[in-house]
Amino acid sequence: MRAAAPGYSVVVPTVGRPSLDVLLRTLAAQRGPAPQEVVVVDDRRGRDAGEDPCGAACERARAAGLPVRLVRSGGRGPAAARNAGWRRTRGEWVAFVDDDVELPPDWSELLVADLAAAAERVGGVQGRITVPLPSDRRPTDWERGTAGLAGAAWITADMAYRRSALERVAGFDERFPRAFREDADLALRVLDAGFELVRGEHGAVHPVRRADDLASLRQQRGNADDATMGALHGPGWRERAQAPGGRLPGHVATTAAALVALVALPAGRRRAAAGAALAWAGLTAEFAWRRTAPGPRDRAEVRRMLLTSAAIPPAAVWHRVRAELRWRRTPPAPWPPPVRAVLFDRDGTLVHDVPYNGDPQLVKPVDGAAEALARVRAAGLRTGLVTNQSGVARGLLTREQVDAVNARVAELLGPFDTVQVCTDGPDARSARRKPEPGMVLDAARALGVLPAECLLVGDIGADVEAALSAGARAVLVPTPVTLPQEVAAAPVVAASLPQAVELALGAAGGAGRTS
Numbered sequence: 001m002r003a004a005a006p007g008y009s010v011v012v013p014t015v016g017r018p019s020l021d022v023l024l025r026t027l028a029a030q031r032g033p034a035p036q037e038v039v040v041v042d043d044r045r046g047r048d049a050g051e052d053p054c055g056a057a058c059e060r061a062r063a064a065g066l067p068v069r070l071v072r073s074g075g076r077g078p079a080a081a082r083n084a085g086w087r088r089t090r091g092e093w094v095a096f097v098d099d100d101v102e103l104p105p106d107w108s109e110l111l112v113a114d115l116a117a118a119a120e121r122v123g124g125v126q127g128r129i130t131v132p133l134p135s136d137r138r139p140t141d142w143e144r145g146t147a148g149l150a151g152a153a154w155i156t157a158d159m160a161y162r163r164s165a166l167e168r169v170a171g172f173d174e175r176f177p178r179a180f181r182e183d184a185d186l187a188l189r190v191l192d193a194g195f196e197l198v199r200g201e202h203g204a205v206h207p208v209r210r211a212d213d214l215a216s217l218r219q220q221r222g223n224a225d226d227a228t229m230g231a232l233h234g235p236g237w238r239e240r241a242q243a244p245g246g247r248l249p250g251h252v253a254t255t256a257a258a259l260v261a262l263v264a265l266p267a268g269r270r271r272a273a274a275g276a277a278l279a280w281a282g283l284t285a286e287f288a289w290r291r292t293a294p295g296p297r298d299r300a301e302v303r304r305m306l307l308t309s310a311a312i313p314p315a316a317v318w319h320r321v322r323a324e325l326r327w328r329r330t331p332p333a334p335w336p337p338p339v340r341a342v343l344f345d346r347d348g349t350l351v352h353d354v355p356y357n358g359d360p361q362l363v364k365p366v367d368g369a370a371e372a373l374a375r376v377r378a379a380g381l382r383t384g385l386v387t388n389q390s391g392v393a394r395g396l397l398t399r400e401q402v403d404a405v406n407a408r409v410a411e412l413l414g415p416f417d418t419v420q421v422c423t424d425g426p427d428a429r430s431a432r433r434k435p436e437p438g439m440v441l442d443a444a445r446a447l448g449v450l451p452a453e454c455l456l457v458g459d460i461g462a463d464v465e466a467a468l469s470a471g472a473r474a475v476l477v478p479t480p481v482t483l484p485q486e487v488a489a490a491p492v493v494a495a496s497l498p499q500a501v502e503l504a505l506g507a508a509g510g511a512g513r514t515s
Contacts (some may be wrong), residue, residue: 014099024137035091043073073085076451087491102205103362110202114201122195123191137296146208158203165193169186180219185228188237212219214308231327232332288305340381348481388434402421436469451470459481464476475503
């Protein structure tokens with residue numbers, strides 16, 4: 001009797017590029033087993049009032065038969081977006097693909113075969129990336145850089161991870177804000193957790209995106225991520241992550257020569273200044289030629305290479321030095337960080353729910369609420385209140401009444417370090433109304449902590465969804481209004497508010513992640 005094919009989910013982080021539509025079309029056209037679910041994570045900041053390209057692409061994919069769900073992560077980068085996605089899934093495996101790849105028709109067939117062949121100790125299976133380059137001319141510097149993805153290790157343009165591996169290491173480290181090194185960091189932590197990573201036979205096509213003249217200059221921000229990798233994994237991280245060394249030593253020499261010239265000339269040391277200037281010019285010319293020679297050498301490419309080759313060395317050094325100094329002052333702790341703030345939903349969580357309550361005299365705390373909050377404060381944790389109050393948008397309440405009720409809650413349960421209120425109605429395109437992450441992100445900023453250092457306690461699925469989208473931890477305390485499917489989907493369920501606080505205190509003490 002043949003074993004059942006492994007179940008898999010697909011997670012796609014996106015910033016609304018048109019290529020998302022292409023990816024979802026190729027995913028819908030697969031010949032092999034379909035995914036259990038597809039979670040598209042819109043990582044744009046806020047919510048535009050105009051057309052929503054992510055929503056439109058997802059609607060077309062659903063019409064084609066894909067089980068697509070769209071969530072939003074608040075513009076915090078691909079690491080945070082992937083976390084917001086995989087924590088919504090239930091498959092044994094989670095396949096991460098980027099929104100700018102295309103999947104051949106046999107992708108799912110080969111993926112499922114790779115997953116079925118993976119031993120229990122295998123935590124991740126990498127796909128094979130193909131980057132098509134122009135056949136009628138030499139590739140540009142940008143195109144050659146993109147082609148390097150074909151040989152990169154563990155990149156999440158097409159990488160499947162076992163759920164148990166992701167849970168063991170708490171997913172991606174959200175302190176990596178760019179699409180750079182966050183995948184290598186995850187791979188090293190999965191290896192350190194005792195899993196193996198292998199290369200499979202499935203693969204994706206990664207076309208070269210169009211880029212403006214300064215795209216390679218902006219890429220130098222990745223030098224800060226290299227510094228973070230060194231701080232987290234030590235000086236041997238490149239060899240372990242199979243990441244080739246860059247040109248930073250040459251950039252340091254070029255930048256040093258420029259600085260010497262700039263300092264020596266005003267000091268009257270003309271010969272030293274001239275020598276340093278010649279060294280700078282030679283190093284810059286060599287770098288520009290190295291980038292220009294293999295390419296098409298047309299006027300636009302030559303201009304682009306000259307401009308960026310002069311600017312890249314100081315930019316690279318600046319980003320690297322700034323990050324190195326930051327981590328030397330405050331070495332990064334292992335991921336995930338301990339909880340430093342506990343956020344609470346109001347109605348149904350801290351106080352008994354009175355629909356659209358505008359009367360402070362009707363506020364009645366739930367059993368154990370005052371003692372639970374006192375324990376949180378005594379442990380040195382910050383506290384916050386995050387509450388939807390759509391009664392204002394519906395014309396049933398005024399904002400002044402909402403504030404008066406919140407003041408009464410604070411009077412009975414003690415003051416909160418931040419109070420976040422969303423008065424938007426359920427039909428508004430709101431980035432703050434739960435289940436959107438806005439209020440949780442705003443609370444974290446107000447408290448001076450990372451979203452990952454927050455834990456949200458609530459009584460319905462929207463509370464949990466808001467926390468997961470924001471990168472916070474979540475504990476659900478069900479009440480009679482909590483739907484069974486919300487309880488089933490919650491990562492952690494507590495029987496009472498005091499029990500939820502116990503879990504929060506455990507996470508604050510480094511006892512582990514609760515979502």
